[in-house]
Amino acid sequence: MASLLPVRAVRTASCSACRSFSSLYPAQFALPLSRRNYSTPAEEPPVDYTNKPRWSYTPPRMKAPFSLHFDSKRPDFPVNNDPQLLDQFYIRFLGEGGDKVLTDEVKWLAVTHKSFDQGRRGFNDRLAFLGKRIVQLQASLALAQSAPNTHGQPAPDRYGRKPFEHPALEGLDNLSDNTKRFLTDKSKLANVARHYDLEKVLRWSPRKPRNLDGSGVDLVLAHTLYALVGAISLEKGNLVANKVARERILAPLGFQVTV
Template sequence: MPSPVPRAASRLLLDVFQAASQPRAICHCVRIDSVYRKKVASTRGYATTTVPPTQSAATEVENGAPPRWARTPPSMTAPVRVRTGYRGGRHEVNKDPQKLDEVYENLLGPGGHKLLSEETKWLAVTHKSFDHGRRGFNDRLAFLGKRIVELQTSLTMLSIKDTASSKASNPDPHGRQPFEHPALEGIERLAEPSRSWVTYHKQVARVAEDYGVPAVPKSPAASGADMVHAQAIFAIIGALALEKGSAVANEVVRERILGPLLQSAR
C-alpha cells in the first residue's frame, strides 16, 4: 500500500494547480489584443470597399486601359517567356468588335449586339483553350445554356402533333393496343436518341456556322471546331438567361436554334 502524501507536499501541488488555472497577465507593452483588433478592422474595411466587377471594368475603360478580353492580365504573365520562338497559335483569332457584333445580329436579330454587355459578349465566345484561359472562358455559361436548350427541346417535342403517323409507322406485331391518354401523347419523343440528336454538338455547330460564327480554315473536324462552335451557342444562351432573364433566352432557343434544326430534320 503506497504511503500517504505529506500535507506540505499536497499543499504545494494545490498551489501549483491553482496558479495554472488562473489567466495569465497580458503584457501591455506587446499589446496583442490591440494588434488583433487592427487586423479585423482592416479586413472589414477592405471587404466593404471592394469594387464590383462591372464598376471595375468601367473604370478601366475610363482610364484608357484595355478591357480584359483584349489582353492577358499582367499578374498572370510570366516575367520570362519559356518558348522564345513562339509566334502565336496556328489559327487566327478574331479581335474585331464589329465582326463579333455581326454574329450577334445574325443570331439574335436586329439589335442583338446590344442585349449583352461588352465583357459578356466576348466571354461567351471565348473557349478555355484560348490563352490558357487567362482571359476567362465560357464553360459555366455553356453549362447553363445547354440545360436551357435541353428543357426547351423536351417541351417542343411534346407539343408536336403527329402521333397518328408514328403509330401507323410502328404497329405492334402482336396486335396489342397500348394504353392511350391525352397527357401521354408524344411521350415517346423524349427518348434519349430523339432529344440528344437536337442537342448534339455537330447539329448545333451547323446552326452556329449558318449565323456566321467563323470556322477554322484548315481541317475543322480534326481541330474540334464543332465542339467550340456549339459551346459558344450554348454560352450565349446562358449569358442571355443571366443578364436578360429566362423569357428572352427561351424565345431565342425556340426561334433561332430549335426552329432551324427541326426544319432541317423534316
Template structure:
C-alpha cells in the same frame, strides 16, 4: 561589500547598453532602413499607377492582366513552331454582326460588351487568363435540352406513334397527363440538336470567324475539335442570355433562333 560589487557592475553594464542603443549608430541604421523601404516601395507604386492608367483606356476583354502573365517563357515547346501562331478576331463590329445574324436585328445589344466576348472565348485562348465560357456553356446546354424536349412533347403525334401496338393485345393505361410521354420513345432531344447540326448553324452565322480559341493543329481544325468548340460557344451564348434577361427570353431565343433553323 562583496554583494554590492556585482550590483554596481550590472548597473554600469545596463547604462552602457542604453547609451549604445540610443547612440548615433542606431539612429543612422533606422534612417537607412526607412530610406531603403521608400526606395523599394516607390517603383511598385509608380508601376501600378501606370498599369491602372493604361488599363482604363482599354476594354477588359482586349488585354491580359499584368499579374496573370508568367515569367515570359513556356515549358511547352511545340514540335512545329508554326503551330504557335494563331490570330483571333479583335474587331467588335465583326462580333456584333455575328450576334445580329444569330439573334436577329439589334441582337448584339442583348448582352454587354464584356459578356459578348466572354461567351465566344474558349478556355484554350490565352491559357484561360481572360476568362472562358465553360460555365456559361454548361448552363446553356441544359436550357437547350429542356426546350428541345418540350418541343417534342408539344408536337403533334405522328402516324408511327399511333401504329405501335402491344404484341400481346394489352391496352395500356391512358391519361391526358401521360399522352405525350410516349413521344420520347421515338424521338429524343439529341436527335434534333445534334452536334453536326449545331456546328452547321454556327458556320452559317459566321461563328468560326469570331470565336477566340487556340487550335491544337492549326492546319486541321476538324481534328482540333472545331465542332465541339462551336457547340460550346452556342451553349454559352444561350446561358449568357438567360442570366442577363431571364429564362423566358432564353427559351424564346432557343425556339425561334435555333430550333426552327434545325427543323424542329
C-alpha cells in the same frame, strides 16, 4: 542531450576543417565558384489599363516571364479583335438590335473558349453549362408537344386492354434520349453555328491550326452556342433565353416549336 552530441561534434569538426583549409590556401588561390546566369526579360514601360476593356488584354500579373511554348513551330491562329464584327454576329444571331442585348464584356466572354490565351481572359464554360440545360429542356418540351409518332401500330393486347389516351400525352412517345441526342448532335449544332458565322468571331486556340476538324471545332462551336444562351439567361432572364433557344437553335434543327 545525448542525442545532440554527435551533431555538435560533426559541426565542430567541419568548422575546424574549414579554418585549416583557409590557412593553407590563401584567398587569391581559391577556385571561382560556378554561377548560373539567368536571363530576365527587359522591363516594359508601364501600360495604363484604366480605360482598356477587360477582353482586349491579358492581365499583367498572369503574364509569364518566358514563353510557354519552347521552340514551338505551331503557327499562330488569328482570332477576331474587331468589336464591329462581333456586333454583326449578334445581329445575325438575335435579329435587329441583337448587339445591344448583352454588355460588351459578356459578349466577348460568351465567344471565348478556355483554350484562348490559356484562359487568362476568362472563358465561357459556366455559361455553356447553364445554356446546355436550357436548350435540352426546350428540346424535350418541343418533342413532347410535337405530333405523335405514327410509325406502325402497337400489337394488340392479348387480354383486350387499352392504354389510357389523352391529347396531352400524345407526344410522349417522341420523347426519348436517342431522339433528342440525334437531333441535338454536336455536328448539327455546329452547322447551326456556321449558319450565323459564329466561327468568324470565335476566340479559341486549336491544337492543330491547319486541321480544325481534328482539333474539335464542331464541339467548340456547339459549346459556344450553349454559352450564348447561358449569357442571355443571366442578363435578360429565362423567358428571353427560352425564346432564343427555340427560335434560333431548335427551329433550324427541325424541332416543331411554338413561337
